[in-house]
Amino acid sequence: xxxxxxxxxxxxxxxxxxxxxxxxxxxxxxxxxxxxxxxxxxxxxxxxxxxxxxxxxxxxxxxxxxxxxxxxxxxxxxxxxxxxxxxxxxxxxxxxxxxxxxxxxxxxxxxxxxxxxxxxxxxxxxxxxxxxxxxxxxxxxxxxxxxxxxxxxxxxxxxxxxxxxxxxxxxxxxxxxxxxxxxxxxxxxxxxxxxxxxxxxxxxxxxxxxxxxxxxxxxxxxxxxxxxxxxxxxxxxxxxxxxxxxxxxxxxxxxxxxxxxxxxxxxxxxxxxxxxxxxxxxxxxxxxxxxxxxxxxxxxxxxxxxxxxxxxxxxxxxxxxxxxxxxxxxxxxxxxxxxxxxxxxxxxxxxxxxxxxxxxxxxxxxxxxxxxxxxxxxxxxxxxxxxxxxxxxxxxxxxxxxxxxxxxxxxxxxxxxxx
Numbered sequence: 001x002x003x004x005x006x007x008x009x010x011x012x013x014x015x016x017x018x019x020x021x022x023x024x025x026x027x028x029x030x031x032x033x034x035x036x037x038x039x040x041x042x043x044x045x046x047x048x049x050x051x052x053x054x055x056x057x058x059x060x061x062x063x064x065x066x067x068x069x070x071x072x073x074x075x076x077x078x079x080x081x082x083x084x085x086x087x088x089x090x091x092x093x094x095x096x097x098x099x100x101x102x103x104x105x106x107x108x109x110x111x112x113x114x115x116x117x118x119x120x121x122x123x124x125x126x127x128x129x130x131x132x133x134x135x136x137x138x139x140x141x142x143x144x145x146x147x148x149x150x151x152x153x154x155x156x157x158x159x160x161x162x163x164x165x166x167x168x169x170x171x172x173x174x175x176x177x178x179x180x181x182x183x184x185x186x187x188x189x190x191x192x193x194x195x196x197x198x199x200x201x202x203x204x205x206x207x208x209x210x211x212x213x214x215x216x217x218x219x220x221x222x223x224x225x226x227x228x229x230x231x232x233x234x235x236x237x238x239x240x241x242x243x244x245x246x247x248x249x250x251x252x253x254x255x256x257x258x259x260x261x262x263x264x265x266x267x268x269x270x271x272x273x274x275x276x277x278x279x280x281x282x283x284x285x286x287x288x289x290x291x292x293x294x295x296x297x298x299x300x301x302x303x304x305x306x307x308x309x310x311x312x313x314x315x316x317x318x319x320x321x322x323x324x325x326x327x328x329x330x331x332x333x334x335x336x337x338x339x340x341x342x343x344x345x346x347x348x349x350x351x352x353x354x355x356x357x358x359x360x361x362x363x364x365x366x367x368x369x370x371x372x373x374x375x376x377x378x379x380x381x382x383x384x385x386x387x388x389x390x391x392x393x394x395x396x397x398x399x400x401x402x403x404x405x406x407x408x409x410x411x412x413x414x415x416x417x418x419x
Contacts, residue, residue, distance in 0.1 A: 031130040033058075061116050121141060130150070152200055164178060164324065171259060179253055180253045224351060232336040234313065247276045281299060322344055323364045344363065
């Protein structure tokens with residue numbers, strides 16, 4: 001039998017891992033995007049002696065290593081990256097018609113930062129990349145003989161794109177005017193990562209199913225997400241005001257199904273009720289909002305985390321009508337805040353909601369089903385509060401950041417054993 005040099009290194013590492021009982025001998029290199037739970041995972045890996053290196057893709061491109069205390073130590077910061085990014089964006093905004101290609105600078109900057117940081121990739125047993133940020137890192141890790149994973153927090157990008165195009169057609173919006181569409185170069189970049197990786201980590205069963213028609217059908221591994229249940233928590237006592245309040249959180253755009261929610265709310269015409277929409281409003285939504293939004297719909301815009309948490313605590317129920325999701329973190333945030341959720345079967349809710357116990361799952365694109373579910377909560381306030389308590393218990397029992405970390409680490413060992 002003739003083995004490649006990478007195969008010899010991999011075999012030797014597996015022998016060391018087995019000899020050590022499969023514990024701290026497993027070393028992981030981790031990509032960090034903008035989500036705070038990723039950095040917390042890196043800290044946990046460092047404390048357990050499992051982190052080889054963390055590659056941070058934020059405002060700065062940074063390389064972080066574990067120190068002797070199990071904390072993250074900055075090894076290198078590419079100071080020119082932030083400046084180059086600002087100059088590119090400033091120039092881009094001054095060019096004509098660039099509003100129709102909003103994502104192209106992101107494609108360029110992520111490709112460049114990926115190339116920068118992948119040059120410092122160490123020998124490791126496992127490489128855990130973040131989608132769109134690891135195309136250069138994956139082949140580098142494979143040359144070291146590492147098992148490779150890409151974490152994709154939503155649907156397959158082709159499935160996402162098709163859903164958005166369907167909504168554009170349904171509501172008479174030109175695709176070029178829709179902010180939810182992904183640029184083709186970014187989709188191809190992500191597909192290339194899925195093809196190169198050994199496994200693709202996804203947050204829900206519906207996200208895994210979106211990979212079935214791709215050549216990566218056998219690669220998805222479902223690892224449920226988790227949120228900070230100390231930050232997102234229920235109100236200390238019962239609210240003073242008697243308003244029945246429904247909250248939505250997320251981008252106010254076609255792909256999130258908000259038109260169906262506005263239709264349902266308009267149909268209900270509930271007395272003493274308010275719908276609060278938290279999130280940036282996409283430009284293409286202007287005409288649709290004017291047509292369907294009633295006087296008791298309040299648009300809050302994009303809120304900082306503290307005010308979002310307060311918006312959950314002052315609501316009775318959370319509505320999430322998305323037609324295109326992996327597992328929306330806002331569902332977990334609302335449940336942690338003591339709210340039952342009314343969500344669609346395309347939101348990932350089937351992985352975290354027990355219908356009738358802590359929420360309701362309705363068909364996507366069905367305004368009547370949304371209206372019926374919300375009306376039930378309006379008429380059954382005490383039962384709604386009881387479901388909210390069950391929702392909080394559901395998060396505490398299985399959907400905190402700590403639960404996500406344990407699931408992810410268990411996945412590392414499982415895929416390492418397969419190799």
